[in-house]
Amino acid sequence: MKVVLPDSSELELPDGATGLDAARAIGAKLAEQAVLVRADGGVQDLRLPLGDGERVQILTTRDKDDPDALAVLRHSSAHLLAEAVRRLYPGVKVAIGPPIENGFYYDFDFPAPINEDDLERIEAEINRELKEGRAWTREEISRDQAVARFEAEDEPYKVELVGTAEGGISLYTQGDFTDLCRGPHLQNSKPIKAVKLTGLAGAYWRGDSSQPQLTRIYGTAFYSKDDLDAHLERLEEAKRRDHRRLGVQLDLFHFDEHSPGSPFWHPKGMVVFNELEAIRRRENERRGYLEVKTPLIYDKALWETSGHWEKFRENMFLIPIDDEHVYGIKPMNCPGHMLLFGSALRSYRDLPIRYAEAAPLHRNELAGALHGLTRVRFVTQDDAHIFCTAEQIPAELDACIDYLRYLYGLFGLEARAEFSTRPDNKLGTDDEWDFSEGELQAALERNRIAYVLGEGEGSFYGPKIDLHITDALGRSWQLGTIQLDRQMPARFGLTYMGPDNAEHAVFVIHRALFGSFERFIGILTEHYGGAFPFWLAPIQVRVLPVGEAHGEAAASVAARLGEAGFRADVGEATETIGKRIRSAELEKIPFVVVYGDRESDESLAVREHGGGQETLGLMDFIAKLATLET
Ligand SMILES: [Zn+2]
Numbered sequence: 001m002k003v004v005l006p007d008s009s010e011l012e013l014p015d016g017a018t019g020l021d022a023a024r025a026i027g028a029k030l031a032e033q034a035v036l037v038r039a040d041g042g043v044q045d046l047r048l049p050l051g052d053g054e055r056v057q058i059l060t061t062r063d064k065d066d067p068d069a070l071a072v073l074r075h076s077s078a079h080l081l082a083e084a085v086r087r088l089y090p091g092v093k094v095a096i097g098p099p100i101e102n103g104f105y106y107d108f109d110f111p112a113p114i115n116e117d118d119l120e121r122i123e124a125e126i127n128r129e130l131k132e133g134r135a136w137t138r139e140e141i142s143r144d145q146a147v148a149r150f151e152a153e154d155e156p157y158k159v160e161l162v163g164t165a166e167g168g169i170s171l172y173t174q175g176d177f178t179d180l181c182r183g184p185h186l187q188n189s190k191p192i193k194a195v196k197l198t199g200l201a202g203a204y205w206r207g208d209s210s211q212p213q214l215t216r217i218y219g220t221a222f223y224s225k226d227d228l229d230a231h232l233e234r235l236e237e238a239k240r241r242d243h244r245r246l247g248v249q250l251d252l253f254h255f256d257e258h259s260p261g262s263p264f265w266h267p268k269g270m271v272v273f274n275e276l277e278a279i280r281r282r283e284n285e286r287r288g289y290l291e292v293k294t295p296l297i298y299d300k301a302l303w304e305t306s307g308h309w310e311k312f313r314e315n316m317f318l319i320p321i322d323d324e325h326v327y328g329i330k331p332m333n334c335p336g337h338m339l340l341f342g343s344a345l346r347s348y349r350d351l352p353i354r355y356a357e358a359a360p361l362h363r364n365e366l367a368g369a370l371h372g373l374t375r376v377r378f379v380t381q382d383d384a385h386i387f388c389t390a391e392q393i394p395a396e397l398d399a400c401i402d403y404l405r406y407l408y409g410l411f412g413l414e415a416r417a418e419f420s421t422r423p424d425n426k427l428g429t430d431d432e433w434d435f436s437e438g439e440l441q442a443a444l445e446r447n448r449i450a451y452v453l454g455e456g457e458g459s460f461y462g463p464k465i466d467l468h469i470t471d472a473l474g475r476s477w478q479l480g481t482i483q484l485d486r487q488m489p490a491r492f493g494l495t496y497m498g499p500d501n502a503e504h505a506v507f508v509i510h511r512a513l514f515g516s517f518e519r520f521i522g523i524l525t526e527h528y529g530g531a532f533p534f535w536l537a538p539i540q541v542r543v544l545p546v547g548e549a550h551g552e553a554a555a556s557v558a559a560r561l562g563e564a565g566f567r568a569d570v571g572e573a574t575e576t577i578g579k580r581i582r583s584a585e586l587e588k589i590p591f592v593v594v595y596g597d598r599e600s601d602e603s604l605a606v607r608e609h610g611g612g613q614e615t616l617g618l619m620d621f622i623a624k625l626a627t628l629e630t
């Protein structure tokens, strides 16, 4: 048989040859370094046979940043972890241990609880295994044999997994540990140059809270020690920038157990919120949106019409009114906007109508899913619904894309898109979805926005474009969304009169570009490490009198800055000037003006956060600040 190599050359192999055979046929060194095969796009264990005519790529230890090569290394490390834990904790039961983004985990049922201190001991045992060296062997056995084997080992979770496994049963063995596993795995442990156990957590068996709670040990592994060090450094930086920590340090917001997942916005946090709100209002007005306000609670009948009762009810907060009536607190604005559009007869001359509303919304997210500002129950979207004719869709989508490019550009961010198509629980026909999906895809291509396909990931009422950005730490975040919908307006019986005096179906584009203010501010806080750009900073300038004698002059400078439209305050002379400069730095205030004996309104000492110091007259300073506004 033949396989095709990445350079398009063909390699002759005996029938049934494996990935490792192919590597050997090319060279001994390649065979030694091989970790995985990519065959016709999918990944495959080196020990498995290749198919005739397949395109084959052999990944080696040199592909140290390839996500698949990292996954096989980390999955193999998870098996080493299980081997170590079984040796150190007799009576422990093993559950599952997959690779995940940035690492791996393994779930265990320990006879007695363990704590963080145990991780060091386990890590030492893994390193001992690595020093000894391990090699993996793979075997395929029958289901009955597998059950018998794991029953004999008293591993009930494995027995259960054999029962629910799809396809053939395979085992991988290294040292004295055999795991039920589909693979793929490394040939041996030589490529594993660095393993680090990173944490402990509780996890229910099969993610089901009625099942036993297991102990999950997290870890990560790399092809080089340097890569591990760089990874740990990034984690440290992410910790320093964690918005939940900076939010408290910078006095922006806090959370309280009396309303989990719902931020309390402090005055300084509200400054950031309102600056974004000001942009939303200004741009909406410039771009032909109409600001509206619709109720927060609606009778269940509305949610039945919209489809949310059937598809989204478990995420809604409900209010029983009397025996017959239940109200739902809105998790989104769309149904209210449908009623608004339907409140009058609409003609083609009225369209498009663009309703905008940044109302507070509530979503009953699971407590375990809540995460600072990025996953909340109390959420404010920069939401809008564009009611338009089929012919108007392309121009409206182009305008949305222009808008989002402007918004993200304010923060130096560039959008990528995920284009999500019809899900299994979709409303409407395939023909309707063909049209809507086609419109969104054409808009992405017309506007040259890079996108990936999320097959089956659309909303139940329509396909969507989710917008993603990469932050300063290289992490990807989802922000806004643009969705094209013909189902919800149809369910509400919404139409418009065409030039032909007949009723036509109206389309709705749902779009939120920041996404939610909460999430966007959380992401911005981490992106900037709390040092917001000048125009967004809660306090833009702090004036520091060197001594009490300079208090009045400093207050007058702050007042003049305030009159010029900037947020300035005075750091009274209650502590040394050095301490107050340091504290302004910790608060990440963009500019600090120090006012002492040598200073006057014609000559101010201005320090820029993270930058240098210069001497400027007050008028020149104000002129400089004006250039930093949006
Ligand atoms: Zn495995």
Ligand SMILES: [Zn+2]
Pocket: 332, 333, 334, 385, 510, 511
């Ligand atoms: Zn909507």
